[in-house]
Each structure stands twice: as structure tokens, then as C-alpha cells.
Amino acid sequence: MNSQIVTFLIQCPDQKGLVAKITSFFFERGFNILSCQQYVNALENTYFMRIRLNTEGSDISKSNLEEEFLTLANPLEFKWSVNYGDEIQNVAIMVSHTSHNLYDLLERSKEGGLNCNVKLVISNHNKLRYVAEMFNIPFYHLPISKETKLQQEAQVRDLLEANNIDLIIMARYMQVLSSGFINDYQGRIINIHHSSLPAFQGANPYERAYQRGVKLIGATAHYATEDLDKGPIIDQDVKHVNHESTTKTLKRIGADTEKLVLARAVKYHLNNQIIVSGNRAIVFPETGE
Template sequence: MKSQIVTFLIKCPDQKGLVAKITSFFYKKGFNILSCQQYVNSVEDMYFMRIRLNAEGTNISKEQLEESFLELAKPLQFKWSVNYGDEKKNVAIMVSHTSHNLYDLLERSNEGRLNCNVKMVISNHNKLRHIAEMFNVPYYHLPVTKETKSEQEEQVKQLLDANEIDLVVMARYMQILSSDFINYYKDRIINIHHSFLPAFQGANPYKRAYERGVKLIGATAHYATEDLDEGPIIEQDVKPVTHESTTQTLKRIGADIEKLVLARAVKCHLNNQIIVSGNRAIVFPESGE
């Protein structure tokens, strides 16, 4: 096996002996366990594990490992995935008019702070092409109207599939995706929005937040689902503000928080730290990697 670091994500009904069975399996295959993170949801009686392994010195292929693990997984009702450290995920970023999230993600990727290949930027406007060109990332301008929505989404799908995209990041893409599109990329679309929702939906949320005298500004990153802005939450953050804050101040603070929250959410996905369970995201902390 070329890859030295292997990460398994496991979800199953809670039962006795899980840790012993899983760790014994990898020990017998010659793996060294680097970290083993667990969580038990006692309400739903579900068990979650993220286990990172060093494969150095093993003589097993990826195919053999997965086939052998499947024999353990079936009787224990595992839902599982595996990632090998030599596999970078391919990412597409979707944007409309706002540049701060796009620029931040491209800069982090370019500096190696996000372990991925940003394969493209897709937008319904041409306004942000220059940012993609700064980082030598292909930019696709695909305009959309109510009448052309299904055709435009089909174009997007074709682009994503042709480039084997693993993750779609909606970095302020101001279009509502269809349920067909979202379900086609289930748990592979991350969206960012301000944390005023649902109180201040629609246009000019910062103006209305200012008028109400809010005391906290925040942002939420979540997986996109059919229920608009109600998918499993990955990351959130807030910052206190005062009555002296203007609408422009709120916008600036909000943009800064959005960048950090979105980047952290994307990083967690790329690092295989997340297991989705129903409408919740179980997010394991980094464990020294």
C-alpha cells in the first residue's frame, strides 16, 4: 500500500466489544493506530468512530483491506468510509457576486492550508473571474434564470462529474439549488450563511439586524439539504457587537467570520473529520495530524 496514513469513519448501532473488534482487526493486519476517536449517542443508541492508521510495513493492498474490512462490517451493521492519505479531494467553488470567501479559500489552497485540488470556480455572473485567474483556476460563467434553471444545473453537473469533483463549496452562491441537484451530491455540498437566519432572511439582512440592534454577529457552515439553510451544521462562530456598530461595520465583521467558519468547515470535510447522522454532523477534532 503506497499510502501510509489511512482514515476510517464508522457509524453503527452501539454494542459491546466494538473497540476491541475494530482495533484487533487493524492490529492483525499490521497497522499502527495513530488515533482513535469515539462518540456514543445514547439517545439514538448509535456509535461513531474515527480511526487513523499508519500502514507503513503492511503488505496489504487497498482492495484487500476494504474487502477484508467488509467481512467485519456487515454483521456489525457498519456504515463506513475510508480515505487514503495520498488521495487529495477535488473541489469546486460556486460563487455569485461576493468575493471574500472565494479569495480566502483559493489563498488557503494555494498555500497548502487546505489539502485539496481546487479544480474550478463556477458562477452565474462574470464579476469574480479575475480572482480565479489570479490563482490559475478555471472559471466557468453559467448564467441562470428561472426559465433556464434546470438546464444550467445540468451544465454544472456535467462539469462536476467530468472533473470528478468530491466537494462543492457554495461560497455565497446566491441561487437556490434544486432538490435533485442537492441529493445527487448528498453530504458533498457545503454552504455558508450569516447566523441571522431565519430572523433576517432575504435582502439586506445586516441593515435589518442593525435596525433591531443585534448584539451578536455570526456565521454558520452546513451541508446543503432540500430544507433551505437547515442542513447538518459543521461550524459556527459569533462575535459580540455594540450599539455603535454601523451597517457597514456589521457587514465587515460578518465577512471576516464567514471566511473563518467556511474555511474550518471545508478543512474538516477534507480531513475526513465528519460523520453525518440524520440532520446532525458529528465533527471530530483534529488529533495531531
């Protein structure tokens, strides 16, 4: 392999010696370990590691590396994945009417803030076509109705497959995806919900927040699961509001939080910082990278 940064994500039953065994495995093969982050869930007796390697100077092939790694991984019951950092991920963004997250993601992607190729934007409305066009990203208008829901979803899936999409970002896409769809893209759909979950799950969170008279308004980025708004939370944040804040004000203040939270979550995902375990997302912090 040429000089590049390889990231392994590992989860397994906890036991003595894991960090020594794993780091020795890579050291013996001449890799420089750039960072090695661990998390032990003592309640569930599980172990998690994110390890980043500089492979400069090693001439092992990917397939040999993975074959050898299995001799370590199998006896220790690893669930693992590896990212060689040599392929930029393909991303699809799904939207409905609201433009702020779309602008934000397209700008970051264009300016190098998100390491991905946004291949297309899909919407059930035509309203935001101009935004995609400003950034020269193909825009697909696929209207949806109760009757055409499954057909529309089939069209979406065709587009995703044709574009080799690795990650789907629901950037205020106001439609519920079918279980089948979500299961086929398990761990690869990130949704932004416009409340600090589990508060205000479901529809119209800003209006309900106004009605409840809250003093904080927030947003949550999470992996989509069958159970709506109950998937593993990647990031969330809030801002202070007060009695003067109408629903409209809450939407405006919330929009800025939605942008930051979704962009951070997408960055964590693209940067291989996340391991999902059950309904929890272990999000390792960046390490000066």
C-alpha cells in the first residue's frame, strides 16, 4: 500500500489483553499507529476500538492484511470494518421544502469541509432544484403520494444504486422511509430531527415546543431505524429561547442548530469515528486529524 491512513473499527467481548494484542499486530507489520481510541462498556462487557494507522513503508496488500487480521479477529470474536481512506464516499441528500441544511452540506462538501462526493439530491418536491443547480449537483424530483409511495421509493433505490451511494443524508426529508428501505441501508442513513430527542418525537416539533413553553430548542442527528426518531443518536445540541420566541422564531433559531448538528454527524460518519452498538452510537472524538 502507498502511504495512506487506514482506520479499523472493532467491537468485541471485553477481555484482558485486547489493546496489547491489537496494537502489537499492527506494530509487528510495520505500521505506525497514529491514534488508538478505546471504550469499554462495563455494563455489557463489550470493548470498542478505533485505530488509525499510517501504512507508509509497508508493502502488504489489502487482501493479505485482512486475511492476517482474521487470525486475530476470529478467536476474539471481533465485529470489525476497515477503511483505507483511498475512496471518497458517495453521498445522496434527500430534502423536501427546507433549504438550510441542503445549502450547508453542499457548501461544506464543495469547500472541503466534508470529505465526500455529493452525487445527487433527491426531493419529493421541485422547490429546491435551484439550490442543487447552484452547486452543479444533479437534482431529482420524485413526487410521492400515498398511492405511489412504494413506486417512488423504488425510483429512489434505483438512483442510489446507479450512483453507488454509500451514505444517505435526510436533510429535512419529510417522508417516512419503509422498513425495507431502512434495513437495506442500515447504519448508512443519517437523519436530522428538529428537536432534542427524545423530546418532541414525531411531527411539528417546533409548534409543540412553542405550546409547551420550553426555554431550550434543539436538534438531533441520528441513524434512521424502523422506529421513527428512535435510532442511535450521533449528536445533538440546543439554544436558549424565551417567551418572546414564536414558532417562527424557534424555526429560525433551530435552523442554525440543525445545520451544525447534521454537518458534525456527517463528518463523524465519513471520518469513521462512529461504531453503533444496539441503540447507542459510540462517537470517538477526532484526534488532531
